[in-house]
Amino acid sequence: MRVLVVGGGGREHALVWSLSKSPLVADLMCAPGNPGIAELARCRPVAVNDLPGLVTMAAREFVDLVVVGPEAPLVAGLADALRAAGIRVFGPGAAGARLEGSKGGAKSLMAAAGIPTAASQSFERVDEAIAYARRLIAQGTGAVVKADGLAAGKGVTVCDDDTQAAAAITDALERGVFGAAGSRVLVEERLEGEELSVLAFSDGKTVLAMQAAQDFKRAHDGDLGPNTGGMGSHSPVPSCTPDVAGKVTDQVLEPIAAALAAGGEPYVGVIYAGIMLTPDAPLVLEFNCRFGDPETQALLPRLASDLMEPILACTEGTLSGVRLDWRPEACVAVVAAAAGYPSTPATGAPISGLAGAEAVTGLPVFQAGTRPGPDGSVVTSGGRVLAVAALGEAPWLARRRAYDGLAKVSFDGMWYRSDIGPRPGSRPESDLNGNREPGQGGVA
Incomplete structure (x- = not known):
């Protein structure tokens, strides 16, 4: 084909x-x-x-x-x-893609389908939005302010106090920092727990979930700094047990696919559910209408099946006959960003060491914000410049390999997070051969 x-x-x-x-x-x-x-x-x-x-x-x-x-x-x-x-x-039509294109619209669809999610309201007036955010903060939950439309992953502000919430709402509705995407905002209660990204193929009748991934949205180590499009990812996620995965499919993915089909257009493509694992249940943070970035860079190296098979099955309505096979190894993908990202990234810097990184990891360096330079060189052209991904028999091995590969890459102003990988306390103790992570009381 x-x-x-x-x-x-x-x-x-x-x-x-x-x-x-x-x-x-x-x-x-x-x-x-x-x-x-x-x-x-x-x-x-x-x-x-x-x-x-x-x-x-x-x-x-x-x-x-x-x-x-x-x-x-x-x-x-x-x-x-x-x-x-x-x-x-x-890929879905425009009607299905509203799942990501309008956060308020997605919330309405979730409510109609009975999908568990955080309490929220949508606003176009600054005073009303601030008043609702203050009520949430007074209850002790905190508030999250989201631009309703597409904002390249940067339209979300987590607010601990009234001042932060008022600033985020004013930035979107009055200052127009997100353009038309921020002409309406969603204000929702802040959820506590561990986040997962669960992507699934959909042919409009059947959903087939991929193994979970986890992305790192904040700019800096320790989940500090502003939101970005994603500074790295890893898969699988230890906290996504078979029981959790089953609940996400039964309570989130299948109901949203059914709700979209009931609207008159079967959803063909990827449904991406951003999930917060709370003590009570998996709750939906957001839906996206496409493969995640950078989750895809950590998922596809682990996929043992032919990617074309589920994609074709989705377009033919035969997804029920497809199964996905996964490699047992973990994968960690670390994003290298340009100086000034996520606000005003510098561009035009020559990149060196790509071949050296690939020799370490055995995988391509997944390029993003790059363009051809003079004499066959590659130069930076955007904020998130590239991702170095690596497989390993345990997450710590994949992580070490990814950072060893990243150490080969260089361009002016390059920066990255140093903590991409399973969250502390969630790492398996040993790899497939029983070897423990260095510093964990075992063999390196």
Whole structure:
């Protein structure tokens, strides 16, 4: 099959890498791609927001299947436009993508479907939003302020006091720091617990969950600093036991897929549930309408199955006949960011050491904010520049390998978190051969 992946970030690099190994893929393209993707697929200079250009290019190239990576073109209706042109696509239409495109809309759908989530209200007026946030904070729960629309993972502010909440609400509704995405805000109670990212394939009738991942949204070690698009991820997550995974499927994924189908359009693509594990039940923090970034960079190296099989089954309505096989190893992916990220990242810095990192990890360095430089070099072009991922027989081995690989990479202003991996207290004691983590009373 001739396959086109839409996007040019680290998630799309991981998707292209995984799809390039499939015997079902005869010709692989990506638009717009990046220098790392260009080593695996034919890149086409069509932007992800150029919907007519993408449809025209897919038709001209006789593409059999389009896999859409980012959320913005899905929310804008790219999947609808492709289907109208008779082109098979893995990704929901605009109606289904509202699951991510409007946080208030997603909350309404969750309420109708009986899906457990935090108490919340949506607001367009500053005074009303601040009053509700103050009530939540007075109750001792704290408050979370979220831009209603797409904000590249940066539209969420966790507030411990009234001053923080008022500032976040004013920034969105009055100062317009998130543009149209922040013209409405969702204010919800702050939940305490451990976060999981659970992604699932959906053909509109059946959902097939992947193994859980965990991402690190805050900029700095210890979960401090502003929210980002994600500074790293790991999989599997020790706290996501079979019992927890079953509850997420039964209480979250299947009900939301059924609710979307009842709306008249079966949801074809990935449903991403951001989950908070509380003592009472898994509660939904958010839904996304696509593969996670950087979760995909930690999930796909562990996938032993052919990625094309569930993707094709979703487009054909036959997902019930598919199973996913996973490698037993853990994977840790660490993001390297540019100076100034997440506000105003510097660009144009030459990157060195990519081959050296890949020699250490045995996996590609998943490029994101990169572009071709002079004389065949690669330079930075965005905030999250790349992710170094590594497998290991235990999470600590994967983590050590990932950071050893990252030590080979260099560009001016490069920075990253040093604590990506299972949270303290959640790490398994030993690897598959019984070896313990150094410092844990066993063999290194």
